[in-house]
Structure formats: structure tokens, C-alpha cells
Amino acid sequence: MLEIITFSLLNGVVYGLLLFMVSSGLTLIFSLMGVLNFAHASMFMLGAYFSYQIGTWIGFWPALVIAPLLVGAIGAAVERYGLRHVHKQGHVAEILFTFGLAYLVAESVIMIWGRNPIENRVPAVIDFPAFLLFGTSYPAYKVLMMAISVGMFAFLYLAFRRTRLGLIIRAALTHPEMVGALGHDVPRIFVLVFAIGSALAGLAGVIGGFALLTEPSMAAALGPIVFVVVVVGGLGSITGAFIASMLIGIIQTFAVSLDYSLLDLLRVFHVVVSSDSAFHEVAAVKIAQAAPLIPYLLLVVILIFRPRGLLGRRDA
Amino acid sequence: MRKSPQPAAWAAIACFVATIFAGPSAAEVKLAFIDPLSGGAASAGINAQKHFTYEIDKINAAGGLNGEKLSIVFYDNKVDPQESLIALKKALDDGARYIFQGNGSAVALAISDAVLKYNERNPGKEVLYFNYAAVDPALTNAKCNFWHFRFDSDADMKMTALVNFIATQPQVKKVYLINQDYSFGKAVASAARRMLADKRPDVEIVGDELHPLQKVQDFSPYVAKIKASGADTVITGNWSNDMYLLFKAGKDAGLKVTWYTYYADALGAPTAIGRDGNGVVKVVTSFHGNALPEPDPDVAAFRKRFTDKLDEFNYYRLNTAFMMLTAAAAKAKSNDPVKIARALEGMKLTTSVGDVEMRADNHQLLQPLYVATFSDNVKFDVEKTGLGFKTDVKVTAKDTAMPTTCQMQRPNG
Numbered sequence: 001m002l003e004i005i006t007f008s009l010l011n012g013v014v015y016g017l018l019l020f021m022v023s024s025g026l027t028l029i030f031s032l033m034g035v036l037n038f039a040h041a042s043m044f045m046l047g048a049y050f051s052y053q054i055g056t057w058i059g060f061w062p063a064l065v066i067a068p069l070l071v072g073a074i075g076a077a078v079e080r081y082g083l084r085h086v087h088k089q090g091h092v093a094e095i096l097f098t099f100g101l102a103y104l105v106a107e108s109v110i111m112i113w114g115r116n117p118i119e120n121r122v123p124a125v126i127d128f129p130a131f132l133l134f135g136t137s138y139p140a141y142k143v144l145m146m147a148i149s150v151g152m153f154a155f156l157y158l159a160f161r162r163t164r165l166g167l168i169i170r171a172a173l174t175h176p177e178m179v180g181a182l183g184h185d186v187p188r189i190f191v192l193v194f195a196i197g198s199a200l201a202g203l204a205g206v207i208g209g210f211a212l213l214t215e216p217s218m219a220a221a222l223g224p225i226v227f228v229v230v231v232v233g234g235l236g237s238i239t240g241a242f243i244a245s246m247l248i249g250i251i252q253t254f255a256v257s258l259d260y261s262l263l264d265l266l267r268v269f270h271v272v273v274s275s276d277s278a279f280h281e282v283a284a285v286k287i288a289q290a291a292p293l294i295p296y297l298l299l300v301v302i303l304i305f306r307p308r309g310l311l312g313r314r315d316a
Numbered sequence: 317m318r319k320s321p322q323p324a325a326w327a328a329i330a331c332f333v334a335t336i337f338a339g340p341s342a343a344e345v346k347l348a349f350i351d352p353l354s355g356g357a358a359s360a361g362i363n364a365q366k367h368f369t370y371e372i373d374k375i376n377a378a379g380g381l382n383g384e385k386l387s388i389v390f391y392d393n394k395v396d397p398q399e400s401l402i403a404l405k406k407a408l409d410d411g412a413r414y415i416f417q418g419n420g421s422a423v424a425l426a427i428s429d430a431v432l433k434y435n436e437r438n439p440g441k442e443v444l445y446f447n448y449a450a451v452d453p454a455l456t457n458a459k460c461n462f463w464h465f466r467f468d469s470d471a472d473m474k475m476t477a478l479v480n481f482i483a484t485q486p487q488v489k490k491v492y493l494i495n496q497d498y499s500f501g502k503a504v505a506s507a508a509r510r511m512l513a514d515k516r517p518d519v520e521i522v523g524d525e526l527h528p529l530q531k532v533q534d535f536s537p538y539v540a541k542i543k544a545s546g547a548d549t550v551i552t553g554n555w556s557n558d559m560y561l562l563f564k565a566g567k568d569a570g571l572k573v574t575w576y577t578y579y580a581d582a583l584g585a586p587t588a589i590g591r592d593g594n595g596v597v598k599v600v601t602s603f604h605g606n607a608l609p610e611p612d613p614d615v616a617a618f619r620k621r622f623t624d625k626l627d628e629f630n631y632y633r634l635n636t637a638f639m640m641l642t643a644a645a646a647k648a649k650s651n652d653p654v655k656i657a658r659a660l661e662g663m664k665l666t667t668s669v670g671d672v673e674m675r676a677d678n679h680q681l682l683q684p685l686y687v688a689t690f691s692d693n694v695k696f697d698v699e700k701t702g703l704g705f706k707t708d709v710k711v712t713a714k715d716t717a718m719p720t721t722c723q724m725q726r727p728n729g
Contacts, residue, residue: 004544007569011536018534115359116584116626117560119701121591129570136543139568212533213560213588221533221557256537289497292531 003134008253010133014142016249017149018211021204022222023229023241024156025197031236032173032193034091035083038098041223042105043198047071047205048214049113052120060123068202075198079191102219110216120214145207152200156238169193173236228299234312243310248295255291343384345651347372348407350400350417350427353392357556359626360419363583364448365390366622367631368416371638374614381645395419397426404430408443413653414641418449418468418631421500425452425459432461435727442727444653446641448634451578452500453718456680460722463653465660465679467637471500471553471578473716474600475507477685478551478576481709483515490522492547492573494538496558497526504553504578522547530558535565543571555579560588567592574598580690581705583630586698589690594703597690603632603669604688604705605696612668625700636667636683640674654727671713678722682713 026040051060051067078101086097121127122141129137160166172179172189180186212218229248233240262283263273273280302309349368351361372386380386389410391403400423407415417427424447435442445464447455453470469477482488493508495501505524512519522545525538532538539562542550550573554562559579566573573596579585580599589597605611605628611619615629644659645651662676672683687708694704 004540007540007543008537011534011540015534015536114626115362117557117588119587119590137570142568213557213564215557225533253534253537257541289526289528291537292528 012250012253016246020245025200029197039101041219043201044205045219047202048209051206068199071202072195072199076195079194117215234309237311240311258287347388348412421450421452424450456678479511481687492523494525496529539565593690678720685711
């Protein structure tokens, strides 16, 4: 029992941290620009593909640095030459722009790397057991993943709260004209934030690429859950995104190990549902079977009872 | 003085114009392919498309069907039953008489039903439906009909082959079933339970898991459960990402089990599984690269024409399907679908893998099945991974036959 709890906790934390890596950039961009960037998960995918490609040429460690920088550069270009112009047309235009961009990225990836998953394996340098737990080895790359994710959170938190740049960014969020009047280049701050947000997604992609699957639909597969994290955590809140990621990761993981259904609960109260009633089939669904749907349930509950999210400042 | 063109020249021009307009439709057998060509499952459809191009060119080069050339139109259905019915309608309007579809049992059931209705309402314009990959047993049992012919072995036949093999493996003691939560996954799980209880009552089924279809990103919690159950063997009908991610999570957690799968040889799967699958991943299939000591001539010719890394001859059964179509046309001395359907019933052929037979009672093809292991010790690898499949056991066609509940309604006359 202890073994299952420990592993479920560990798995939940790792998955939660991966979610945080992707969603932190998204929430960062939203907090500054008010843009819900639908192409964010595409940046995650680009990170995975770039790191794979660079990794085959010059090795994993350089790829870990170069791939996110490349993705960041693409993010900067998207903001500078795309979003900035669309921005004038309002939010709907911006959302449509990022929506289209996501398709564009996916199709480009298909053209370059093909439709099928590529063989993106855990790099040999980090493919060893990190430690033994209950006689089970724990892979080193997951430890690296945790370290990067926690490091990312610390970096963002400190940069946002404790540096001068963070101060300006936060000020630009609420009072862009004033910040501009004080002599700061607000559009450049926008480019910078978009680049950082994209680079973070790219970094998550480097790790997520081999932790999950590197394939053209990976962005579409991760996209919805990342939005759930951001909305549950509160749009624009880094700490909120962190808490929501962990919450979703851990709840989902534990739910999988629960083989109980509504039927079992009813039995406790001596309610018997006959097996030919229509309700029986619904009630017999185990919690484990529905586990991956729990985050979405959480989303609905949060939107009903606390639309601003756990730590959000304004309503979604 | 200018001479006006000779009447003979006019006639020649008229003839030429007539050929342009009337030419292609004169004597042609029209086929329709309805499978995904865009969206997530497109790669499977595109791979199958190449097989059709190859087979049709081959038949046309040899003179076609009773002297008539084959032509095919490819319709994209995005693996969606509704889209498929629209595509089917288009195909019928375009004059197609032979419909080919494979991906997705839900789609197959929809097409089979639509074809049945169309044929009832349009006597004299009947069409046949050749299903080359949808394996829900219902299609040749409770929901069978005269117009549907299946060229893949159904989920129960494949499970029988797997379980018969497991019966010879005394080291298998604890089995974990993990499948996708929809009709096919449930069919696999129930077949495994039923047949294991029959053939290996001593084997303990330590888990029977259903998870949402193509929704799970992180399989580690499932693997933790498999591990805690003490299973030594996992049976799964999972395909695509659901199989790759499951396998990957198992590898990360150091899960030591043998994987019995339905789709480890599907397009892209060998690449995704990679070296970690060496010796521990098994598949039940109607063909693989090392099924024969020397490559089949069609496989070799296909590989010569389509040279991409992933261009494997995955649908050997399509080769069988076209062999049967050709033989049936020759036997019926006609390209009329009804006559061909009658000729197909009970047809026996010998392909390079052995004897095959189209059952008359439910229109299920009986073909040899292989249980094979993913291994680096093979003559021919797949998808240039350095690994390929190695036969553990070959089941002859007649040993794959299962009882059927099909009550076939045949047209009169």
C-alpha cells in the first residue's frame, strides 16, 4: 500500500510538473498581454522536434539550451511581425491568429518530419536509473524534469517579484500608458515576454518530447489540459498555475488507482441497483476509468463556483 | 483557292473527340477507397493508399478484370462514421461498385449497414464492401450481410491465436488486461477472459483495465497498478499512442512483462517502440516481414516502388483481397458485383503464406495467423529500426475458424 501511494505521489508530481512547465509560459503571456495563445502548445511541440533534430547533430546538452532559444526567437518573431499588427483588431482577431498559427505549425511539422511519431528516445546521458525505491529504479530523466520544472518556477517567481524588470512587466500589465510615459519601451517588453513564454514551452518540449511522444498531434493532445491548468490556477497567476498543475497531476494519478464505482458507494448505503436498469451501466464505471476526465470536471466546477480560478485576480 | 478539309479528316477528328469524352467510362471497374487521409489517423490511410495504387496498377498491367481496367477514387472519411456515409454517397454517385474500407469498426458497421440498404433499394446496381482491417467480430456474426467481405481476421480469431500460444508458455502465470474503453477494447478484454479460462484455467487474471480512448498522456499510474498486481504478462488491444505511451511508461518504471499486442506491427509502431521492445513485445498478425524465408515478390516490388522509411507492406491481406477479386471475376466471367460475390463465397486460394478461404457462411477470410516477437535477430527489419518480427508460431487458416452466429440473407436468383 505504501508502495502504491509513494509511486502514485511521485508520478503525480512528475506529471504535474510537466504540466506546469507548459502552462507557466501560457499564463505568463496571458497575464501581460491578455492573449489566450492557442499556439502555445505548438511551441511545446516545436521544442520537442528541434531538440530531437539538434540532439542528433550535436548532442543532448547543447540541444537543451539551443532548442528553447530557437523557439523563443520564433515566439519573438510571431509577436513582433504577427500579433502586434493583429492586436489593433482586438482580442477576437488575436485568438483567431494564434488558432491559425497552431494549424500552420502542425502542418509544417508534418511536412518536415512526417505524420508518424519520430524515434525521440531518452538521451543516453540521462538514461540511467537515478535511485531505487521499493526495489524499483527511478529514471534519471524524470529527476531532471522535476529539477528543471522547479527551477523554472523559482526563476519566474523571483524574476517577477524581485527584479526591476519584473516590476516593469507587472506595471505594464495594468498601466501600459503610464509605463510608456515613464520612458519604457512597452512593445519591446511584449516581445520579450512572448519570447520568454515561448522559450519556456520549448524547454518543456525538450523534456516532454521523449517523456511522452514526439508526433504532430502532441500539441493538440496537450493543449486542452494546459488550458485547464491555466483556468483552474487563475489566468495570469504563476503560483496558481503551479498549484493547479500539481493538483491535477496528483488527483488524476490517484484516481487511476481507485477501482471503486458509484455502485460500490451505493452498496455501502444498502442501495442495490438492478443490473438491467439503464442506470446500472453508468454507475458501474470505476473512478479509474474516468480518471483522465477529472481535470475537465474540475474545470467546470471552478468555472461555476470561482470563475477567476484559484489565485486569479480577474474573472476568466 | 483554299481546300476544305477532306471528309475523312473530319471523321477522324470526330472519332478522336468522341474517344476523349467517352473513353474512360467505356469499360471500367470503379473502386472507391473510404479511409482517413487527413487528421490524426491519416498515416494509416495514406499507407493503405499506396497498397491500392500498387495492386491496381499490377492488375491493369496484366489486362485488368475480364479486359476492363480498374480505376479507384480515394475518399477521406477522417475515421468518422458520419463523414464515411457522405463519402459513400459520393462514391455511389460516381458509379463505384466496389467499396474498400478498413480503419475503425464503428465506420465499418455504418458502411456495411448503408451498403445493405442501398443494394436493397437499387437492384441491378449492387455494390460490394471489402473490409480489410475493421475487426469487430459483430461484422461477420450478428451484423453480417451478403455484401460485406472481411479480409482481416477478427478480434476473436486473433485472441484465439494468442491464447493458444500462451497455453504453450508455462512461464505465463499472471495476466493483466489493459484496453481502450470502447467496443473493440471491450471485445478484446472479454475474449481474453473467456479464452484464458478455457485454455489456461490456472492463469490468474490480475487486472482488467479500461482507459479512455486516446486521451491518456501519462500511463505511469496504470503501470504502477500493473506492477503492484505482480503480472508477468500484459495483453492489450491498444493501438497508436495508447500503445506507445503505455509501453514507454512501462519501460520507465522498469516493468518486466511480456506484451501481447494486436498492433505492435502497425505503421509507425516499431519506430515508436524501438529497441526497448526487443524480445518482449509480441504481436498477432496475418503477415510480417519474416513470415516467409524469402520476401514475397509483391512485397519486394512494393518496396522498390515506395522507398520511404515507413513504406512497409503492412497490408498483405489487400494482396489476398485483390487476388480473390481477380479469381472471382475470372470464375464468374463477369464484373457484376452480385456474380462476383457469389464466386467469392467459399473461394479457396493459395497465397505465398499458405491456403486461404473465404467462408461462405459469414464472409470472413480464413488466412494463416502468426504470433511473432519483436527481435533484433531477424533477416529483415521493419521501418529501418534494426529490429523485425520473428515467428513464434504459425496458425494455419483452417485452425483460425470460429463458430458464427451469422444468418446470411442471400439475394434471390
